[in-house]
Amino acid sequence: DVKVTQSSRYLVKRTGEKVFLECVQDMDHENMFWYRQDPGLGLRLIYFSYDVKMKEKGDIPEGYSVSREKKERFSLILESASTNQTSMYLCASSRGDRGYEQYFGPGTRLTVT
Amino acid sequence: AQTVTQSQPEMSVQEAETVTLSCTYDTSENNYYLFWYKQPPSRQMILVIRQEAYKQQNATENRFSVNFQKAAKSFSLKISDSQLGDTAMYFCAFMILSGYALNFGKGTSLLVTP
Numbered sequence: 001d002v003k004v005t006q007s008s009r010y011l012v013k014r015t016g017e018k019v020f021l022e023c024v025q026d027m028d029h030e031n032m033f034w035y036r037q038d039p040g041l042g043l044r045l046i047y048f049s050y051d052v053k054m055k056e057k058g059d060i061p062e063g064y065s066v067s068r069e070k071k072e073r074f075s076l077i078l079e080s081a082s083t084n085q086t087s088m089y090l091c092a093s094s095r096g097d098r099g100y101e102q103y104f105g106p107g108t109r110l111t112v113t
Numbered sequence: 114a115q116t117v118t119q120s121q122p123e124m125s126v127q128e129a130e131t132v133t134l135s136c137t138y139d140t141s142e143n144n145y146y147l148f149w150y151k152q153p154p155s156r157q158m159i160l161v162i163r164q165e166a167y168k169q170q171n172a173t174e175n176r177f178s179v180n181f182q183k184a185a186k187s188f189s190l191k192i193s194d195s196q197l198g199d200t201a202m203y204f205c206a207f208m209i210l211s212g213y214a215l216n217f218g219k220g221t222s223l224l225v226t227p
Contacts, residue, residue, distance in 0.1 A: 033213075040122075040219060041219060042204060042217040042218055042219040042220050043215075043217040044217075045214050045215070048213060050213055058214060090158065092158075094213070099146040099163075099165065099208055099210065101148065101160045101163060102160075104150075104157050104158035104159070105157065106156075106157050107157075
């Protein structure tokens, strides 16, 4: 079974802090994704990566950056956390084939105070 | 740009009954993929069913089936013999043929009652 893990289920940070959210997948998937989930808004894509060191902006990249130094690991970075970044963050991965399903991690609920 | 609309924010169904969740989408693409994902309370999002737009036959997975109407750009999910474990948020999602990322609808919260 594909396993996607995220470093924390719950995280509380202060405004202005630098925040790292880590995601690891164990199925040698080429693609990895970071989404943000907010009530009434569904899931919105922040960034995705289709290969090591490659990244593409999604729909809402402002205030975020990403890093993918190894194939299995994809990090989301909040350079200076703000209260409007309080949200649930979901990581996902998929094979390189077009149209393949994405496998999701359990999510990190981030609160910025 | 592709948009996905789920017009029912919340639905409720009794155990053993059948329920249909609606999804419409807007795209100028001719070939694409459609998905329904399920997110149970405090649990991980999982794939329910997947449909390729070039296939006319509607996808089916056990108690879950879709009604794919390409001309109408509609992709509804039917859950038969509803079970308490079907209680979840359901998301409709769209992917273009040349893409990797999913465009999600805002979700429908389904409650199955005894």
